[in-house]
């Protein structure tokens with residue numbers, strides 16, 4: 358497994374991989390890897406002949422400096438996991454290599470960036486879209502794997518690649534969960550044991566609300582009742598909403614003309630949990 362920390366060596370390594378093996382897949386990450394990320398590597402491998410992972414904690418997508426400062430980092434553990442997963446290449450640039458002095462270009466994806474995480478973290482999706490566009494162009498990958506756990510991010514990146522005619526296939530990968538339903542996330546390590554015991558309620562409430570809505574229950578009342586259960590258990594919900602799956606537009610009644618998603622974010626202690634499921 359080759360490790361690249363500057364752009365010229367990345368270009369040389371990806372050119373060699375593409376020449377030797379035809380199709381290159383990229384797995385963008387911010388490190389502190391867990392089984393969810395490993396699932397992305399396996400899914401990418403299924404669609405390509407070589408897999409590159411990136412590890413870059415992207416300052417442009419953090420609007421809270423304390424969130425950036427405490428973002429978990431574990432370079433040695435990450436490299437061991439990527440090696441075990443069969444990754445061919447790891448791109449881990451320092452911040453100055455990604456954003457050299459004078460960098461002035463950002464990418465704004467208007468539609469699916471609006472609302473939800475876009476409201477909770479102003480500028481977040483501008484940072485995500487900008488770094489993903491750069492990662493796609495830096496690697497020349499033909500496939501990029503993204504977790505469904507970050508549903509809105511997946512839609513933003515898919516829209517961006519289509520709008521900019523970037524010749525890359527965005528591969529969605531289902532959310533990997535703990536046995537009790539909690540979606541794996543790097544930030545889960547900051548939950549106290551009591552919070553960790555409460556955390557699976559988010560997924561349970563969502564699953565029950567989705568089943569109720571699918572069974573004909575009124576959407577606003579079902580979501581309000583779900584939110585109240587979360588509050589009673591100690592969560593501070595940011596949102597629990599039914600949306601159009603691709604546009605993230607809110608729905609107050611089920612649509613008949615396309616897929617829907619239940620999306621949620623809720624704080625539990627100092628950790629903000631994100632989840633989403635199909636309806």
Ligand SMILES: Nc1ncnc2c1ncn2[C@@H]1O[C@H](COP(=O)(O)OP(=O)(O)OP(=O)(O)O)[C@@H](O)[C@H]1O
Pocket residue numbers: 385386387388393394396397502503504505506507530531532533534540541542543544545
């Ligand atoms: N449980 C999961 N199942 C599938 N994919 C996941 C999961 N968690 C993260 N991913 C995906 O891994 C990629 C990198 O995500 P990232 O490095 O931010 O990890 P993370 O665990 O989501 O961290 P955090 O939630 O703390 O931001 C993204 O495409 C993300 O959707």
Ligand SMILES: CC(C)(CO)[C@@H](O)C(=O)[O-]
Pocket residue numbers: 385386387413415418485488489507510
């Ligand atoms: C896609 C990503 C690696 C871009 O920094 C990040 O938003 C993430 O880890 O989901």
Ligand code: BAL
Pocket residue numbers: 387418507510
């Ligand atoms: N998983 C999305 C990256 C972030 O939280 O910034």
